[in-house]
Amino acid sequence: MTDITKEAMMPPRSFLSQDAIQVFYRLLAAFLICAVLAVLSDSFLSLGNILNVLRQASLTFFIASGLTLVVLTAGLDLSVGANVALSACIAGTVIHKTGSPALGILTGLACGGVVGLLNGVMVTALRIPSFIATYGMLWVLNGLTYWYMAGETLHGFPAGFRQIGSGYLFGLPIPVYLLLVFLGIGTFFAQRTIWGQEIYAIGANPVAARLSGIPVARRLLLVYAVSGTMAGLASIIFLSRLNSAEADIGESLTLPAIAAVLIGGTSLFGGVGTVFGTFIGALILTLVLNGMNLLSVSANWQPLVTGVIVILAVWLDMKTRRRTQ
């Protein structure tokens, strides 16, 4: 089947689709949170704080952006956090041993990508449900990382390398530029390319996708590899920003990334959602924590409020979706 007929079958998603309406609701929620925080805290609207929020949201976004594609195919990647931990530890060692940040970055990206590819192989060739395959991978990666690090931490990286995560360019933190670039690439890929459209089609109805000639396995492989590579990228940002790596960083990264995807309106059942929505999801999560810190909300309430926000977001999502359908 040629690309032309495929395209005829799947017209590019118009921006006024259901996805656009969902994104609109999320932007509204983010603006509401901002408005409330601006009233309650004088320092919220300062330029410094806004850049803070964007930089903090970027790490979650990098992990969650690749994950969004996986969730669009009705899959899940539970190994992303553990992947970040292993990639960070290996990339950090390479930088320490060779003194070359470039080599370290390549190794980190490659490590993340290979792990993603293995997830993809388990899901496509071995037909293991993604939830189980990536959960197993999570343990394998944790085991490898704990063994490799043996309770040690890596720390101290060259100043040039530190710029990636902590530096500024024309007054904006460098991770924010990366955020904008990957937000652009992700959105373009998902909304405007045939491959992106095929990913939506696979999530919406895998059988129909296969029958209409989409190479489902190859696209799934791509999606998991992208998710892994983005985890690799996140590991580089993490290393560069925190100047260190330890084995147990993964656990605190996976669930916020999944939450960002879901708050962003991507359905766990596949086929519905946007990378831009995920960006808003990461932003909402970050805003809530930032706001609670600015307002000195007690440590006891912070996890509780975060939990309620996640539940509320997914509930509102289902409610508005029912209305638009």
Place this chain on the structure above:
Amino acid sequence: MKRKLGYMALPLLMAAAFTTQAHADGETIAVFTKNQTNPFFQTVRVGADNMAKSLNAKTLQYIPTKPDSIPEQLSQIEDVVVKKPSAIVFTPVDYKAMVPGVEKINEAKIPVINITDRSAGGKFLSFVGADDYSLGLETARFLLKTLGGKGNIVIIEGVKGSLTNVDRVRGFNDALKEAPGAKLLASQPGNYQRLQALQVMENLMQSNSQIDGVLAANDAMAVGAIEALDGANRKAQVIGINGTKEAIDAIKSGKLLASGDYNGFAQGCLGTMMAIRSLRSQPVISEIVLKPTVITKDNYQPFDVPLEQRTCPTFEDAGKLSAK
């Protein structure tokens, strides 16, 4: 294949039995720690190995694959009760939840020594540990002394509700009460995580133009806070807890003011020593609560030595090291 292995194992077993009787050594000590991720427990394990080696015994390390997992440590206890080591050196992953586990060990009549976190129940031959409260108190006192008893302070807490965090933060707060000139701006959770502490610090700096001191409940969070301060070109005195290698390096380079250490290496050494002494019917000290050490730029040298090259305290030292 199985039979072949059996023949091979038999002489070994006999040899082992013979050695045990002949020299009263070769005991196997099962050492339980909470996770593979916190460098503190690595120092405990190396201390335990070091002591066992010097007394001609061996250790078997039991560490949950998922950090601090209660069900996993419980099943490791079940496994070890079947395996019957000579004695157990035990850190509960949760001081209350592991009590039934300790009772299983007691029922199996395996001698057990409690180290690091004091178990809420069960029978132990000895306790070797430190006091998180005095660790928090002493480190915070040192910070306040450095600041001249005044200034704006923030606390970055560990995991809310964990025993270590509750006690450390209580120590921080009591030290703050002794310094009426100091003002506590905020006490926020960083969950013992570097990244979370960095982000909390970034956020707190937005709403507080002057922060003079940071009390972090562990070293990873202290280092995270320092990264945030550096990123904003601001300065504050920061303290952490654990005495990790990273903290020592930061103290050397003047970035970290101090780190509280509760002698994980000595805890591993002494816990194992008490276990082996009890097996050899030698006297045992039933309670050793080690004094906290506030590691600063004046006294970091003994901590700047690779773990493998450190030496365990002797039995005579043990009495002197204890705070009680």
